[in-house]
Amino acid sequence: MSRLLRASVLFLLLASCGGGKFSAPRELDDACGLARERPSYFRAMQATESRWGVPVPVQMAMIHQESRFVGNARTPHQYVLGIIPVGRQSSAYGYAQALDGTWEEYQDDQNRGGARRDRIRDATDFIGWYMDQTTESLGIPKSDARNQYLAYHEGRTGYARGSYRAKPWLMTVADRVAARAAMYGAQLNRCGR
Numbered sequence: 041m042s043r044l045l046r047a048s049v050l051f052l053l054l055a056s057c058g059g060g061k062f063s064a065p066r067e068l069d070d071a072c073g074l075a076r077e078r079p080s081y082f083r084a085m086q087a088t089e090s091r092w093g094v095p096v097p098v099q100m101a102m103i104h105q106e107s108r109f110v111g112n113a114r115t116p117h118q119y120v121l122g123i124i125p126v127g128r129q130s131s132a133y134g135y136a137q138a139l140d141g142t143w144e145e146y147q148d149d150q151n152r153g154g155a156r157r158d159r160i161r162d163a164t165d166f167i168g169w170y171m172d173q174t175t176e177s178l179g180i181p182k183s184d185a186r187n188q189y190l191a192y193h194e195g196r197t198g199y200a201r202g203s204y205r206a207k208p209w210l211m212t213v214a215d216r217v218a219a220r221a222a223m224y225g226a227q228l229n230r231c232g233r
Contacts, residue, residue, distance in 0.1 A: 062110055064108050071233070074100070082096070094168045097222070098185045099167055103167070111159070111163075133157050136167050178200060185218040187199075193210060
């Protein structure tokens with residue numbers, strides 16, 4: 041077999057293995073299983089809890105809602121006439137689905153120009169930073185997954201104006217985030233994490 045053919049077969053085999061570090065964990069509904077499967081994720085969340093005071097279960101619920109723990113997650117494409125692609129719904133990217141402008145604000149504020157949205161440690165630190173500012177400006181406790189999520193989704197100004205009240209679907213999503221944070225918290229307590 042020629043070198044080119046062998047290299048092509050090897051490339052195809054590797055390519056068919058999937059998303060590598062960007063694939064979702066198998067244990068999305070089991071916080072202890074997720075921590076066992078991806079210990080680097082759990083360590084990153086613990087570091088964020090130590091630095092910013094955002095509980096691990098709240099971080100887990102936020103990341104689950106935003107990206108299902110897929111590091112290179114993006115918003116869907118938009119189409120004109122149903123067939124002509126015109127770009128993505130927003131610039132949201134990565135584990136935390138951070139927008140370009142908000143991510144750049146974080147990088148500037150924290151002097152972290154090399155931080156990347158598709159790196160779990162950077163994404164959890166971003167979430168901690170954002171929620172810390174939300175607590176300071178709006179008084180929402182860091183353990184309040186529901187209202188922290190609403191402020192995260194709508195932006196702090198939108199939350200303060202109450203823009204989420206006109207979006208029943210968003211309030212339902214925020215309730216699911218809160219329920220997931222509670223579920224993750226109970227699971228982590230049971231497994232001693």
